Amino acid sequence: MPCEGCMEGDNKSTEATVEFILLGFSELLCLRVLLFLIFLIVHLVTLLGNVMIFMAVVMEPSRPPMLFFLCQLSVIELCCTLVVVPKALLSLIVVDGSTISFVGCAAQMHLFVALGGAECFLLVAMSYDRYVAICQPLHYAAVMSEGLCLRLAVACCLGGFAVALGLTVAIFRLPFCQSHRINHFFCDVPAVLHLACTQSYTRELPLLAACVLLLLLPFILILTSYVCIAAALLHITSSTGRGKAFSTCISHLAITLLHYGCATFMYIRPKSSYSPARDKMVSLVYTNITPLLYPLIYSLRNKEIRGVLRKMLRRNKIAQLN
Secondary structure: OOOOOOOOOOOOOOOOOOEEEEOOOOOOHHHHHHHHHHHHHHHHHHHHHHHHHHHHHHHOOOOOHHHHHHHHHHHHHHHHHHHHHHHHHHHHHOOOOEEEEHHHHHHHHHHHHHHHHHHHHHHHHHHHHHHHHHHOHHHHHHHOOHHHHHHHHHHHHHHHHHHHHHHHHHHHOOOEOOOOEEOOOOOOHHHHHOOEOOOOHHHHHHHHHHHHHHHHHHHHHHHHHHHHHHHHHHOOOOHHHHHHHHHHHHHHHHHHHHHHHHHHHHHOOOHHHOOHHHHHHHHHHHHHHHHHHHHHHHHHHOHHHHHHHHHHHHHHHHHHHO
16 A cells, blocks of 8 residues: 555656665764774775786786686676765765765666676676586686687676666656655665555565576576586595585685675565665675675685786886886
């Protein structure tokens, strides 16, 4: 049953004038300065880590497929933090919350979902790379060609963009109540959906469809790849060889669990279970901590990345000496 004071269903007459207020962490007035400093430091370290990996891979003349995908992952994480974190930092400075326009909120949601979706598809491509490397090592170079890697990268971006566009349009065509106070630090899907003046579960169908396309389907494909990898590892008689083969998958597995764990908790649940405080904490981890952990996980666990970073630092030292 619609609530009182709802806008027109398509919001056409309000797009130019409506502004949302991002409350952020307004309930933590005494911790504003501390939170701002922590967020700013984490944001800068995240940018530095991902830029270092991106530059190291770009400067490497011979790039195997996994490095190519890691470069794309770093670009996605850079863009994702730039879409969300600056507005979150602003919400900590402004006492009554920061404002964002109707179109700006829609754009932020679309970019965030598109980047997250592209990352989901990219994790599938990376799992396929590991599958070919372990299950078909003799054909690895022929199968994972530069052309295939490029097509997979483009498909990941286009797939995420298309699904995010459909979801964003469906959500912002809903009627919104008079309250435009979003109890979050960015225009996240559950927080905006909570403002919709409707009790019908059919309004959540676009979110459900997006979850199936961006979360469930990629997760099934990743799981299938690792089932095949596990079966192949069982046929390796040497425990040393089995350990070396599995070690190449640990970084990807860790990032997959982080990404899907947070995303599943945030989006795969009914609107009635929405909890602003809990959602903000999970989103805080998802948008600030995981992008910081990704470069650390890959720089510590991936020998190729460590080698590329050492080469880059060596080049910089030689340049400074010259």
